[in-house]
Amino acid sequence: MLRLFSIAALLCAATAAPAQDGTTFIHAGSVITEAGSAARGPSTITVREGRVVSIDDGHTPADEGTELVDLSGHTVLPGLIEMHSHLGGNPGTDYRDQTVETQEWSAVLAVTNMAITARAGFTTVRVPGIGSDVGHALRRATAEGRLPGPRILTSGRGLSIIGGHGDVSGFREDVLAVLDGHNTCTGAVECAARVREAGRRGSDFIKITATGGVLSQQARGLDQHFTDEEMRAIVTTAHGLGMHVAAHAHGPRGIEAAARAGVDTIEHGTFADDAALEAMRVNGTAFVPTLMAYTGIRERLGTGVFTPQVEVKVRETLSVVGQAARNAHARGVRVVFGTDAGVFEHGRNAEEFAMYVDLVGMTPTEVLRSATIGAAEVLGMEEEIGRLAPGYSADLIAVRGDPQADISALNDVDYVMVRGRPIE
Missing domain, CATH: 3.20.20.140 (Metal-dependent hydrolases)
Structure with missing residues (x-):
């Protein structure tokens, strides 16, 4: 137990980005909701409490108190x-x-x-x-x-x-x-x-x-x-x-x-x-x-x-x-x-x-x-991760280009979110 405590304490000594308790709008240039499906055009992905709430066509303006992530020049896809x-x-x-x-x-x-x-x-x-x-x-x-x-x-x-x-x-x-x-x-x-x-x-x-x-x-x-x-x-x-x-x-x-x-x-x-x-x-x-x-x-x-x-x-x-x-x-x-x-x-x-x-x-x-x-x-996690859809964990990345046409687009990832938390 002493070893477990020491390792846990070590791991928790640093901090990550805080959980996103509020609402985040992600303005995407295009969205691949699932590999194999055609990419959607400009879209707004709404994230709340670590989950995808909706994916809507166009760029919905952010209200006061709503965080906005501008990825309008990127393809957003599942993590x-x-x-x-x-x-x-x-x-x-x-x-x-x-x-x-x-x-x-x-x-x-x-x-x-x-x-x-x-x-x-x-x-x-x-x-x-x-x-x-x-x-x-x-x-x-x-x-x-x-x-x-x-x-x-x-x-x-x-x-x-x-x-x-x-x-x-x-x-x-x-x-x-x-x-x-x-x-x-x-x-x-x-x-x-x-x-x-x-x-x-x-x-x-x-x-x-x-x-x-x-x-x-x-x-x-x-x-x-x-x-x-x-x-x-x-x-x-x-x-x-x-x-x-x-x-x-x-x-x-x-x-x-x-x-x-x-x-x-x-x-x-x-x-x-x-x-x-x-x-x-x-x-x-x-x-x-x-x-x-x-x-x-x-x-x-x-x-x-x-x-x-x-x-x-x-x-x-x-x-x-x-x-x-x-x-x-x-x-x-x-x-x-x-x-x-x-x-x-x-x-x-x-x-x-x-x-x-x-x-x-x-x-x-x-x-x-x-x-x-x-x-x-x-x-056995296909209802939680692997695609972007309402109710799924907000695990997503953003790249330039279309990885379904050129897989090398995945070599340079410009934005990452895990469980609704951005990875800095």
Whole structure:
């Protein structure tokens, strides 16, 4: 409890823009209410108590006491949804740093990174794998408007097999004992218990490492780690508690097994083959490609950051970037936007949009949908976020140009509002 209090106090020490208790008129040059729909012309968006009240044609004059935001030279559209961001970390750190860095330091990084991410246009962020105290405190801080940042969904620590990706590797046994995150499980019963513990702590969803990972020190390959039975126990338990499951997965058999177990999203999916993609399609599993992660890795290759066992895995993944996502899209698997920010610098998230056009073969409208209503549907939040309509959360951004014609318009966001609060 003392650690939880210290992190919460740290996060609440700064202040964000106050909640908009009054009425705000937003004069938009054009409005995309939902990706795929034709843009409306000049409009007035009325926001009150954090919600969209109405969207009316033309520019309604503001009465005394009504705040006016002039975006008459911009396209206003729903805030973007980032499905995979590690707010508490930055790229290029030595794996041995975890022996000295604290949760409090992770919180400091996260406070900075979540503001940067929001200013880049991302008004909802799913955080897979972060210390529970930090993730839960971040979620509260932005929800209460105490800090500038996006709506946050957190998994707490991801679940891992002993010695797998997500567990601690590469240290002496006595050091491993100190660093143990108590997030590993063996067998269906223990794995179900770990899910229930996460639910008790208030996690929004469950993240599992269904396969090995690229940047961890484990050298046990990139394919299936959890057994089929363990994954089924995790998914069944999580769904019973109202939580979805995100599965970090690179290797094809791990992807296939996770999809058959009923996970909701596959993160990375690097080596997904036809059988894995068909399992995803049949089971309605969404694909979160995290293509910018490979950019962050490529930029650090040869710098001495990666240990020999990691560099082998890095080179293996860089040879196939985007291929699985392209095949998934062609097969009809839903692709939703997520970048793995933290493996590259936070704030560069929007660079992934062009990759979906160039590498995955999506249209700009499909890309925009993947980061708005498509992602909201996967989260079960399609009645709250992902579109602009009366009753929805006032999560919106403004850009110049038309992102449904040119996705690069999302690279420069001039205005952001989260829950009716402007992000300065």
